[in-house]
Amino acid sequence: MEIIHISAECYPAAKVGGLADVVGAxxxxxxxxxxIAKVVIPAYDTKFIRESEFEVTYDAWSNYGNNHFKYRVLKEKTNKLGFDLYLVHIxxxxxxxxxxxYEDDTERFVAFQIATLDWIAQWEHRPDIVHCHDHHTGLVPFMVSNCLKYQAISKVPTVLTIHNAQYQGQFGWNKLYYLPAFDLWKGGLLGWEDAINPLASAIKCAWRVTTVSPSYMEEMMYNARGLESLLREERWKSVGILNGIDTEVWNPETDPMLSKNYNLKTLESGKTANKKALCDVFQLDSSKPLFTFIGRLVDEKGADLLPDIFYTALQQHGDDINILILGSGDTWVEGRLNQIKDYYSGKYNAYIGYNEQVSHEMYAGADFLLMPSRVEPCGLNQLYALRYGxxxxxxxxxxxxxTVIDIGDGGFGICHDQTSVWDVTQAISRALALYKDKKAFKAVRKTMMKIDHSWDQAAKNYIELYQILK
Ligand code: ADP
Structure with a gap:
């Protein structure tokens, strides 16, 4: 089968969060x-894209409404990614x-989707599956099935993967004319409540809907920013497939970003060396347990509570713990997280920003990774943490x-029920007790590192899903 993934992100060409990791793996x-799986994303001005070699494979004009644009499809030349990566440059x-x-994100992604489908529709052959991801490419299923311009591919099955239902990309009906012509009575397939809603439209029009874990699929039925009833309606064609991780990129034995590589056998010495290097850079004490947080500083991740969680934990266990955070997002949270440095230097530090290298160093050097999320469709951070012990x-x-089983249930992680200061600080106390029991701590680390979360199984699950549609 030939599968074409259409996405806004793809690691390493353009990454904001987990979407990129999934589409890159x-x-x-x-x-x-x-x-044969291929990926197409917009041609952003990122470092990777500037520094890689591309060849032009297609050049044409298109339009959204009255706005005409020239676009160009570029193909990555070296095949170093393990799949063909195409960029649409407008x-x-x-x-x-x-x-x-950007203020014109609607126009940017509408133009990207139209250019991409124009390009695919004129291929000599038809792809077997068009797989779109999240709302930025959510108009694709509607356009493939309904826009007269795309008749050549109108029978190609479309699949939507929801990586996060909180973001839906709504825009006003006054921009309906952006889309290529279709029978107007089908317009209802684009809307939800009072707007055009690309995510809702994709849920209605895609042949199959997937999301990134079975539990998130269940949770969306009662918590999906207004789309609950639609998701329940379309439940028959929906399935949760747990994400994997790219075990070639995320491998402590070969990861070039680490101070010292390690494997199951050298786990203890490897973790110690990486922790020491990390603590030296961030002026922390490597003889004490290191708690970390990595991620977008938004309410979904529980980031608004992090400052209070850290103040409380540092007051309770100040002489026994270190905390290091890496993230960016809400400026109010960023400010408060920076402030803590003034009170607890030597025990706490924060890197406000995005840094792939530091994230790898933290997965390797940390003892614990905190994820007090309110909503977590899959979460990749915990899978990287497991792989890095x-x-x-x-x-x-x-x-x-x-993906995480509590140590109390014979597992390898520490789980709590609510996103609250109380629950997380209690969990930190449990983590400290585990840390002090050296034998148990070592055993847990070993168990975690042995778990297989590679993409092999999930890739097979997606292929089985496509096969039903063929
Ligand atoms: P989401 O997609 O909701 O942000 P995921 O857990 O699915 O969350 O994926 C997050 C990805 O982004 C991980 O690869 C994580 O390491 C990375 N990441 C998040 N914030 C940062 C940051 N500030 N610096 C470097 N990497 C980050």
């Missing part, structure tokens, strides 16, 4: 199963340093529920 593992729209966050301390929600 799943196709690679699908190719390993003997199928001058003035895609070529910007950030993936999101770092104990996850997580709220029982979404994919965290599906």
């Amino acid at each position: 799943l196709p690679k593992y699908q190719n390993k199963t003997g199928h 001058q003035g729209l895609t070529d910007r340093p950030n993936v999101y966050g 770092t104990v996850p301390v997580v709220r029982r929600v979404g994919g965290l529920r599906d």
Whole structure:
């Protein structure tokens, strides 16, 4: 089968969060199963894209409404990613340093989707599956099935994966004319409540809907920012498939970003060396347990509570713990997290920003990774933590529920029920007790590192799903 993934992010070309990690790994593992999976994303102005070699494979004009644009499809030349990566370059729209966050994001992603489908529709052959991801490519299923311009591919099955239902990409009906012509009575397939809603439209129009963990699929039925009833309606075609991780990129034995590589046998010395290097850089005490947080500083991740959680934990256990955080997002949270440094220097530090290298160093050097998320569709951080022998301390929600088993239940992590200062600080106390029991701590680390969360299984599950549609 030939599968084309259409996405806003793909690691390492453009990454904001987990979407990039998934779209940068799943196709690679699908190719390993003997199928052909390709990826297409917008041509942003990122370091990777500037520094890689591309060849032009297609050049044409298109339009959204009255806005005509010239676009160009570029193909990565070296095949170093394990799949063919295509970029759609639209001058003035895609070529910007950030993936999101511009006032004209609607226009940028509408133009990207139209250009991509124009390009695919004129291929000599039809792909077997068009797989879109999240709301940025959510108009694809509607356009493939309904826009007259895309008749050549109208019978190609479309699949939507929801990586996060909190973001839906709504825009006003006054922009309906952006879309290529279709029978107007089908317009209802685009809307939800009072707006055009690309995520809702994809849920209605895609042949199958997946999300990134079985628990999140269940949770969305009663918590999906207004889409609950629609998701219940379309339940028959929906399934939760747990994400994997790219075990080639995330491998402590070969990871070039670490101070010292390690494996199951050298786990203790490897973790100690990485922790020491990390603590030296961030002026922390490597003889004490190191708690970390990595992620977007948004309410979904429980970031608004982090300052109070840290103040409380530092007051309770100030002489026994270190805390290091890496993240960016809500400026109010960023400010408060920076402030803690003034009171607890030597025990606490924060790197406000995005840094892939530091994230790898932290997964390797930390003892514990905190994830007090309110919503967590799958969560990749805890899977990286497990692979690097770092104990996850997580709220029982979404994919965290599906991947972390509490030590009290014979597992390897520490789980709590609520996103609250009380629950997380209690969990930190339990983590400290585990840390002090050296034998148990070592055993837990070993168990975690042995767990297989590679994409092999999930890639097979997606292929089985596509096969039903063929
Ligand atoms: P989400 O997609 O909701 O942000 P995930 O857990 O699915 O959450 O994926 C987060 C990914 O982004 C992980 O690879 C994590 O290491 C990375 N990440 C998040 N914030 C940062 C940051 N500030 N610096 C480096 N990497 C980060």
